[in-house]
Amino acid sequence: MSTKTEISAALTNLQVQNSTKTFNLSKQFAKRLLRIGTLNILYRRLDIPEEEFTQANFAGTPYMLFKRKSTNTFIKYFHSVSMGIIDALEKDYLKELYLYILKKDTKELQEKYNFKVKYNKDNEKSTDKSSDVKVATIEFLKAIANLSPKKFSSNDTEISVEFLFNDDVPKDYQPPNFENAKNPLYFDAEVQRVINLCDINTGFHKIKCYGSGLVFNDSKPNSVVSSRTDLHMDSDDIETVENQTEKSNADLSEARTVDEDNISIISTDINLTCPCVWDLDDVYQTTKCPRCFGFVHLACHGYLSAEDVDQQTFLCFHCTHRIDDEDYENLKLLMKLRIILFGIYTKRQFPIELLELGSMEERKFILSRLEILKIVGNDSFSDINYENLKEAIAQTFNTQNSQFFQ
Incomplete structure (x- = not known):
């Protein structure tokens, strides 16, 4: 494997076309995609001088590459990180990549980007079309290009990258330029709006990318960040943390697997993104928002069953409301009331255990x-x-406004 060739290479039409032919060709595409993705996020979010970049083009869609010889701190860091990305993907070890943008002095998290990689080594032949991979790749490049124009000051910003590995990775494995960290930066704080930037499947590799942070909280619901924008997430994307596992550059926890189905999924087994943030049992079915791919409780959104949902018109709460909307907090309270009413309705008894999940204001x-x-x-x-x-x-x-509170 020539890491020098990998680092300097741009994304080509031939590489995308070949990505659905074999596992190894798909791997070459995945390595390049993750590198270009992380690189262009840094380009959009940091005030690195323009002369440090060169523009490339894929299928009429422009994106940026770093010049190899540079004294810029962030560019040098990126090239070091790239070696680790390539090595971990080459060995089929990489499960997730986390890119953090932090305040240098306080280490306060400003934004987080999360790449997820799933492998299908047993697939002898992909049924996925290279044309679909091409379209999804173009969407990804455009999604990054359409990120907020706000940039962080290089003087006040620090970048950190962490890897999460698959279960069968040797305990002593460390990718180049990485080490096991004792204090993970894994962000498991308040629920924030999360942008779905990427969903690409070659049949051999499935790659997703999410961005989260305060800048996305201020995004308009119909922003053209991507065709899959504005996902409000709780813990898997931002994830629920469970069992500890070996990590490069941080001991990140094992994350729950995201279920790919569309509707009627049990909330405890999926990538739940409902703004109620309550851990509800199997009775509370979910549906997937067609815009942001976030899973939300049917009851919270005013539906008694999946059959009541019109998937042609349905959008989740956070694809239709800004945080500064006048009714934002009231409607979140209404969700909690719906949960209790639905609990009584389905279980024929009062769900005291759910009421106890609420804050004092919510209970009142x-x-x-x-x-x-x-x-x-x-x-x-x-x-x-x-x-x-x-x-x-x-x-x-089925009450979508504040009339109930008047």
């Missing part, structure tokens, strides 16, 4: 609305008025 709101709706008795949650419950369901489900 829910209990006050239940009292107004006369669903439970004054003295006991076991005394449920199911006739009033039906009326409450009719009022609160």
Whole structure:
């Protein structure tokens, strides 16, 4: 393997066409795609001088390459990181790549980009079309090019890259220029809006990329960042962390696998992105937003079953609302009320355990609305008025505005 050739090479039409022919040809494409992806994110987000770049072109879509000989700190760092990307992909070890943009002095996370790689080594022949790979690749390049024009100051910014490996990776493996970190930077904080930048499948490699951070929270719902924009995520993309595993440059945790189906998926087994952020059981089915590919609870969005959802018109809450919308917080409270109502409706008893998930404000709101709706008795949650419950369901489900709060 010639890492020098890999580092200097641009993306070609031939490489994309060949990506669906064999696993090894797909691997060559994947290595180049991840390098170009990380490079162009750095170009869009940092104020690196323009003379440090050279423009390339894929199928009429421009993107940037770094010049090899440079004294720029970020460019030198990128070339070092590239060696690790190439080695980990070459060995089929890389599961996820995390690119962090941090404040230099406080280490505060400004943005995070997450590449996910899945392998299909047993696939002798791909059924995926190279034309689809080409379209998805163009979408990815355009999505990065359409990131917010806001750039971070190089003087005040630090970049960090971490790898998460597959389970069968040797314990002592370290890619070039990486080491096992004792203090992972893995970002598992508040729910934020996440942009889906990439979803490419050659039949041998499936590659996804997400971006998250405050700059995306300010994005308009219909921004042309990508045809798959504006995903509001909780923990897998931003992920729920479970079992510790060996990491390069950080001990990141093993992440849950994202289910690829479209609807009626159990919320505990998927990449849940619902803004309610409550861990609900199997009764609470989910649907996938056709714009952002985020999975959200049907009940939170006002549906009793998957059959009620019109997939031609449905968009999730965070593809239709900005954080500064007047009704934003009220509608999130309405989601919590719907959860409780749906729990009573399906289980025929009051879900105390769910009410306890709420904040003091949420509990107060829910209990006050239940009292107004006369669903439970004054003295006991076991005394449920199911006739009033039906009326409450009719009022609160399929309600997409704030009329319920007036």
